Amino acid sequence: MSSKINIDQATHDQMITFQKGQTPTSNMNLPAKNLRETSLIFGASSGVGRALATELASQDHDLILIAREQVDLIANARDCEIRFGSRVWTFEIDLNEAHFSAEFHIERVCSASPRIQNIFICAGANEAKDTGLSDEQTIRKMTEINFLNLALFISQISKQAARIQLKTILVCSSIAAHAPRSKNIAYASAKAALESFCCGLRHFLSSQNIRVQIYVLGYLDTGLSYGQKLLFPAVEPKLVAQKMIKNLNRDVGRVFYPWFWRFIIVALRFLPWAIYKRLKF
């Protein structure tokens, strides 16, 4: 169930700017505003999205932050502005909304900033109900949030690549997409579809010199993984964000993070079915 905050439309699309007496002195060495890159982060309220916002702001990027929770978005935006002097726009978009219109949302986003050089897709959701034979509602919801609406958004915004001077599209996927199991079936399928979509898009956009990067992420140290008994250590979102920014101008294609997951996935692929079906993970 989406949980939107009842606030005026006028406050939905916010650009947060400093007031007199609020500009940090560190701003003095920042590049001129029109030379700074603008990065859009879809799913910026927590986890990797939030870490990316902080890291990008620290590297003088202006930010467009999107998530379904305006409360956390504003808190993140304020933090980035106050600490690093970035210009930050926030948009409340729910991937689970009934009539999701990518065109409408992109128009809103592009009206805030004419240039969006980097797009980071970190949004996604999974559900405890998504185990074994899920109901139709869960499968639809998982598909819409983790694949369909994101693919529509990426596809629509890519059509405006030249106008917005797009350089990089980065999509976060999950190891679940590479090692299907009885848990999170719909989630994993949707993520696999998103990866497949992005691989195709990478091929298509290569002629326009637009990089499409796919990060297949292992366990992350977030509120959702806290306390869970995991087979491998969870990585801090900050480290993931730093890795992504380091690779931002490289055509890296698909990246497994942490690196050892690549080998684990390969090992799982070659595992005989007789053994694989007995695994509990």
Added chain:
Amino acid sequence: MSQRCANYVALLSVGLKNRVVKNEIQLKLPILETRLYSLTQAEFIDAKIVRPDRYRDLQSVITRQNKIIAQGAGLSYCLATASRGGLTINMRAFNRIVEFNSEENFIVVEAGMSIGELLMFLLPRGFWFSVIPGYPKISLGGCLAFNIHGKSQYHQGLFGDQVLGFTLLHPQKGEIEVAQGDELFDLSLGGMGLTGVVTKIKLKISKQNFKSILKKRIPISHIGHAQDLFEKSKGQCDQMYSWHNLNLKRKDFGRGYIYLETFARDEYRSKFQIGKLDSSHLLNAAIKVLGPMLCDFINPVYELLEKLRASQSKQDILNASFPLNHKEIYFKACGSRRFYEYQCIVPFDYWYIFIEKFSDLKSKWDVECSLGSLKLFKGEQKLLHFTMSGICFTVDILASAQALKFLQECDELLLNCKALPNISKDSRLSAEVVQKAYLGYSEFKSKLNNFDEQKMMSSSLRERLDV
């Protein structure tokens, strides 16, 4: 506060208030079930911890649980952040800056932000926050919950003196904005987190372009002489404190150093990094084996190292502000043997008697002290705030069968000398001693129970102190 900022704060509040609807939101976050230890390792409890990283999740956790308590860095000397059957809410993810006003000299931060992060933000901008605990990882929410004192309470006052207001989330009462002068303000400062989960704190900051600290070290042959030296030096420095070797006997008892520090604007750059108390398992295992042996050498090694250093030195302000940073091995080594921290403010009139009797008790029970330290305090008692005029005496005692008996006798000494024990430091302090020592105990208890009738904010410390 500018209109725009007011809008944002209002927007945040609207978002939170909308969510104070009990049982409507499912708790989706996983819960860690673990054994939680106090920093001294002397107390432990099997706790359930959850770590939300969004306001929606925080709200759902708070409204769906019957017994909760917030946790900041998890570095309390006593079990203030867990209770039997309750849920501990780790606030580490709420560490953002909400507002910074350089004209009106205040900053609003989320309660999970550490004091180290705050100073790292303020210092390059020419601002300063004056009440600083010894370790940079300590959260501002934790500082508020215990109304902590910094290196020099006499000069800087308590943490609460720098607080302009804060936001509380209570399971039944929802979100409450608390300002100076409100009854809840005094109850929450030093209220051990029992009035609700602090989400945001508005702090006073000052325009001070401090870059370094000039540190002067004065040797002292006996701890008893410290009072005169403190009295003489208090006007000549910005902060002062001392270190003492309490394992020595008779005329050498508490031989040590008094440190006088003055803030300076001279540039002194050195690398600052927040240390890690929760370091690798390998190091922890090694210290578990070697730690007990290391404890015996702490005092002589520290004294020797200090002797080798120049008596006057200049240090980078961040490194000098956190004397315990990168000295985590002390807590690990002493923790491997378990220890008790005993801290009390002794009125000036009783100082000599107190220290003489303490020395006698120490000889009688033959306990080992790994740390002794003094600070000068001024102020008046209020509720359970750790403040009054006198000398703040701190001692770390390695755990043993004698140590507990020794500390029980110290409690009697403390009450006879009209001294005030620090609730936040002592993991074995009884309700009886607290009730006798704190004039505001009954007032605090009745006010707290009026506010939180169903005792929804619950910790092991609350149970022990019977409040």
